[in-house]
Amino acid sequence: MELIKDHIDFRDYMEEPQDHAVRPASDFLAETIAAFYPPVGAPVSPRPLWDKADGKIAFRKGEVSLWAGINGHGKSMCLSQVELDLLKQGEKVLSLSFEMLPARQMQRMARQAYAGNCPQVQFLQKFHALTDGRLWMYDHTGSIKWEKVMAVCRYAHEKFGITQFVIDSLMKCVRGETDYDAQKDFVNELCAFAQSRQVHVHLVHHIRKGEDEDRIPGKFDAKGAGAITDMVDNVFIVWRNKKAERGDNRDQKPTAMLRCDKQRNGEWEGMLGFWFHPESMQYLERIDGLPMRYELTQGEQ
Secondary structure (H helix, E strand, O other): OEEEOOOOOOHHHOOOOOOOOOOOHHHHHHHHHHHHOOOOOOOOOOOOOOHHHOOOOOOOOOEEEEEEEOOOOOHHHHHHHHHHHHHHOOOOEEEEEOOOOHHHHHHHHHHHHHOOOOOOHHHHHHHHHHHOOOEEEEOOOOOOOHHHHHHHHHHHHHHHOOOEEEEEOHHHOOOOOOOHHHHHHHHHHHHHHHHHHOOEEEEEEEEOOOOOOOOOOOHHHEOOOOHHHHHOOEEEEEEEOHHHHOOOOOOOOOOEEEEEEEEOOOOOOEEEEEEEEOOOOEEEOOOOOOOOOOOOOHHHO
16 A cells, blocks of 8 residues: 555646547548457456456446435445455455545455455455555545545556556545535536546445435435536446345345446446345355455465
């Protein structure tokens, strides 16, 4: 784990360089052909490593994914496992969590990587060492101006070649749940940043409180400006089946659902069921499944 601290001078990164041009459509022929017929050996977009997500979900360059859910339903927990999947595939990840200290994040991620609730010190040492060069964390907890967040992202991309950015959460970057203009400005800047830098941004967001927690929410339940879900490329909803967790699960239904409610450049939308494994904090694909040990190697950098 490498830290990006607040004392760095981010002033040179406060605005995105402008480089736009009007070009003939035929300039994009090669890219269009590659979209239909990828050349042999072309890089594949990283994805969650669940088998049931294969061919359905991908984290493509130039896109922003919104991860939403009811408070306490595990959206950050689920995304932490996805971060491990990204590291496993050789991606460089920057975590900007304004709700959890870096050490607490690493405690949770190490537990997921170990596939158990009591990782050995030797494993922790090896795991942390192998995150060097692929996992960075911004050392700031609490509210922050969204313009500063953008500066940190630009700095990290230029200095370290970060390919995947995880921002937790939107409401920590914008003051007031009703400041819709600021919310739209922030998300718009994130989309422009992802497109111009050809990176992927994961943005955590919250769901409005409903009458109860037993209904799986959708993109229209997201807090704040409706334009948020319009502007992002993908919307993922994480929901916990509280009834099943309380023991009312005679039908052995999944205890968690991942709902893909929007995928602009993908062809699949729908829901995937999982069983949350408390000891490892992993989301398993089958009720009788076993958690996976994440063995990162130097060759995966």
